[in-house]
Amino acid sequence: MVAHVGTVAFLGLDARPVEVQVQIAGQEFRLSIVGLPDKAVRESGERVRAALEAIGLALPPRRITVNLSPADLPKEGSHYDLPIALGLLAAMGMIDAETLAQYVAVGELGLDGRLAPVPGVLLAALHASGTSLGLICPASQGGEAAWAGEVEVVAAPDLLSLINHLKGVQLLSPPERSMADLVAGGPDLSEIKGQETAKRALEIAAAGGHNLLMSGPPGSGKSLLAAALPGILPPLTPQEALEVSMVASMAGELEGGRLRRVRPFRSPHHSASMPALVGGGARARPGEVSLAHLGVLFLDELPEFPRGVLDSLRQPLETGQVSVARAAAHVTYPARVQLIAAMNPCRCGHLGDASLACSRAPKCAADYQARVSGPLLDRIDLHVDVAAVSAADLSLPPPAETSAMVAARVAAARAIQTARYGGAVRSNAEADGKLLDAVALPDEAGARLLTQATQAMRLSARGYHRVLRVARTLADLAGVERVGRIHIAEALSYRRLMGVN
Structure with a gap:
């Protein structure tokens, strides 16, 4: 038998x-x-x-x-x-x-x-x-x-x-569906003093699902700002919760068998290997970029990651999925993530501060920043400098605006995007060039400014479209139907001037 x-x-x-x-x-x-x-x-x-x-x-x-x-x-x-x-x-x-x-x-x-x-x-x-x-x-x-x-x-x-x-001797009771608590960890924005420009960039990133790079000296609050992002992101929809939980289930990370309700926030150490970050290994397990699917992948001390490991993120950031090829099988995991990165301006971290700068500047800064490739930087929509917080800022009372207030504006902007795209894409950051031409066409003044900036800043086609995506998000936050010159100008202010575009 x-x-x-x-x-x-x-x-x-x-x-x-x-x-x-x-x-x-x-x-x-x-x-x-x-x-x-x-x-x-x-x-x-x-x-x-x-x-x-x-x-x-x-x-x-x-x-x-x-x-x-x-x-x-x-x-x-x-x-x-x-x-x-x-x-x-x-x-x-x-x-x-x-x-x-x-x-x-x-x-x-x-x-x-x-x-x-x-x-x-x-x-x-x-x-x-x-x-x-x-x-x-x-x-x-x-x-x-x-x-x-x-x-x-x-x-x-x-x-x-x-x-x-x-x-049939002793029947077991059918299990009940269980979900994790709807609690987003991390600090509230009202706890962060100063850094208004960085907070604005954080709000834009949350509203449009954009990638963000923060550069500033040690202790300026970059990690604190990144940790506050989950508190302003919209909650997962039922379909998104199922997607996130499927990846977590495959990795054995569903606590008590409860489905996830908040967007994942993954922060791997800069010593992480390529299989740990993008997936692989003997059993082709999902990596950090897949475990952060529909959530945030935070890379602190970005230049300290091996360059090959960082460049392995280029394809997942562009396509929203990662493919792991093995002799016995070809495995694909979802990887639609929002990349938030932080870095010091140079190895010592105090470039521009005459009292603390090292004797090797500016070569120290050039060598340090060159550890991150231009093509990877070009995939990051928002670049913002985070200045050191002064003693005067620290002595001020806490800001009145809380994460809940910012989250309400983010939710309103995301609702506009959901109605606009009808489920074709989830956010402005996912809109492709053809779709952008239909929904983010700027007015005459905005188009003229974008054309001039594209030539002056040597923007690639990818950089051009990323400016349009950010401008579309800025218009959504303002509740404006048409992208204008003011939105293009602010979006351009977040682009990084670099030799490779």
């Missing part, structure tokens, strides 16, 4: 169907797992055997073959433990095989029979829903799986309770 149990293999955010086939034959005991398993899958046999012994069952003293079909698809991860155990139980006659055929199973087994959480349960639930099957998963992830729609979810705390449920 061959028992069959359905499960999945993950390729990026795609859940591929896998059939676990278990056969018990022969007289000599041997447990073999075939079908391109990785080390974690090969070790499943020992975890399954210990879990069965923990509930009073033992494997028969015969040859057991577990085949993971299709055999040419790589199998990675510990979520194969549960389907292998269920296949063994069906082959031993402990569970009805026809009942198991109605489910997809994922879960890791502890040596005591408990079911431990695994990455990708939400993706597996969506796959099960699309194939009109139910899902068997660990109890701690039942709330996550319940968001997949009309799908029967059996969330079991351990193997024994799952067996009793499948036999």
Whole structure:
């Protein structure tokens, strides 16, 4: 007899169907797992055997073959433990095989029979829903799986309770959908004294989804300003929450199986490797740029990142997705992020301050800033200098404008963009050239200024369109239908003068 149990293999955010086939034959005991398993899958046999012994069952003293079909698809991860155990139980006659055929199973087994959480349960639930099957998963992830729609979810705390449920002895209650609290961390803008220009740039970035680079001396508040950005961003829509949670589920970062409600804010250290930032590794896991999908990727001390690592962001910033090529598979993850970067003007950080500047200026600054390539800088819409905060600014009372006030203006501007684009794109930052020509065409004075500035500043076609995107956002914040000269002028003030455009 061959028992069959359905499960999945993950390729990026795609859940591929896998059939676990278990056969018990022969007289000599041997447990073999075939079908391109990785080390974690090969070790499943020992975890399954210990879990069965923990509930009073033992494997028969015969040859057991577990085949993971299709055999040419790589199998990675510990979520194969549960389907292998269920296949063994069906082959031993402990569970009805026809009942198991109605489910997809994922879960890791502890040596005591408990079911431990695994990455990708939400993706597996969506796959099960699309194939009109139910899902068997660990109890701690039942709330996550319940968001997949009309799908029967059996969330079991351990193997024994799952067996009793499948036999109809003791039914498990269906899990309830759970969401994380709607709380955005970070400081309030009212806590930041001075830096009005940087706050204005931060508001524009939030309103249009634009990338932002802040340059200034140490202690000027660049990191504090970046941390305040989540507090003024609009909350995730239901569809966006599902997208963000799918990536988090694949990375195993959904706390308690609860869907995300706030936009992610990722701040990797400048020692991060290329696989850590854009994804990859042995299992082609999502990187920081994908974990920040529909949220903020904050890169502090930008020139301290290896140049090759930074340049690997150029394609994700342009296309909104990152592709990881491997010999066995080609994996694509979403990466529609808002890049917020911060850097010092030079290595010592005090360029322009006569009392603190180093003796190597200006070569020190030129060498330091050259560590960030021109093409990457050209993909950043807003460049703003953040000056040191004076003692007079620090002695002033806190600003009256709070993050909630700024967030209301940002939400109003985003509502205008949603109505304008009708779901084609999410924000002005995503509008392409053809769409910009239709929605951001400036008036005569604005067009004349933009043409003159394009020649004087040597803007590329990309830089030209990015100025238009920012100008369109400025008009939205002002509640104006037509982009004017004043919007083009302010948008140009945020462009960086550099040799490569």
